[in-house]
Amino acid sequence: MLENPRSPRVRAVAKLAKRSARDETGLFLLEGPQSVREAIAFRPEGIVELFATPSALERHPDLRDAAADADIEVQYTTESVLEAMADTVTPQGIVAVARQFPTSLRDVLAAGPRLVAICEEVRDPGNLGTIIRAADAAGADAVILTGRTVDPYNPKVVRATTGSLFHIPITRGGELDAATSALRGAGLRIIAADVKGDDLLAARSAGLLAEPTAWLFGNEARGLEDEALALADAALRLPIYGSAESLNLATAASVCLYESAFAQRVS
Structure with missing residues (x-):
């Protein structure tokens, strides 16, 4: 002992x-x-x-x-x-x-993904861990970490995933422009989650969310920079029906991923 x-x-x-x-x-x-x-x-x-x-x-x-x-x-x-x-x-x-067991972006693309989460400059370990967990639960094919996103092997991230770290491929260390270009080349539409974006319900009605999608999530405090938004094919916002000022990043990401998961399974 x-x-x-x-x-x-x-x-x-x-x-x-x-x-x-x-x-x-x-x-x-x-x-x-x-x-x-x-x-x-x-x-x-x-x-x-x-x-x-x-x-x-x-x-x-x-x-x-x-x-x-x-x-x-x-x-x-x-x-x-x-x-x-x-x-x-x-x-x-x-x-x-x-x-550690990081996955390469090449391996992710080789598997023919239909739903991916991209985290650009996500700095809070609890948020990243929860996004990984939500992506796993929604049946996403991978989580891609770009920019200065927190290390997925940070102990707080690992705990927040509650084991999902071992269920879903995670890539890290790449740049956003390279990741979005590669995903688009593999047939995925890049959709940014942004408060200045179009209404998500309208996109759902138009069938946009049923397509192979890579959701792009930004920093907790600043959101996505203009340069990052420019890399997306579309930007969508979640409607706020109550009096809340906004949604926590991980909560918003969970809703977005599940919206796509529902749409892809109905279509």
Whole structure:
């Protein structure tokens, strides 16, 4: 059992909360039973180390059995060691280290996508994680991260995806103009979500949302810059029927993705 929270091994795990350490090692941190459970189910070969307190595995015997079935050794730790490794204030007793697994845009296009989310300059980890989760739930084929969008392996992003990180291809590091050009060349219409855009309901009635679509979402505070909007084929806005000033980015993205998912399945 690991008992020293100051040991080099524990510190190496804790450092993965920082992007510099993740970029250097190609690893990232997983916390909590749900994220680890999905990693074991969908990418067991990517798990490098799995740590847990004995009491945590007693609470989650299915996770213990899944790790055994995947031939993944569990390293038991004390509560203090687990707390030193974790990024959260109140960890749930289970932490894993996994290899990053980004997908190339070429691979995304080769799969013939019909629904894609593009995140341009999305900076809030919770928003990005929720968009990834919503894209997964809506049956999107990929999430493409451009510009200075937050690292998808940031621990807060990983937690916010609640396991969807392991279900949907994610590309990162590219420039928006190259991504939109490639997607358009693959037959997708680029639709920007923007408060200055046309009414989404009119686009729905016209059948626009039933076409293969790449939704373009911008920064939480500034939205999409004019240069980014110019790269889209159309811009649509969600109507506000109540008194709310606006919608949270992740909420708006969820609605947009589901609108396309509904339209594509009806057509």
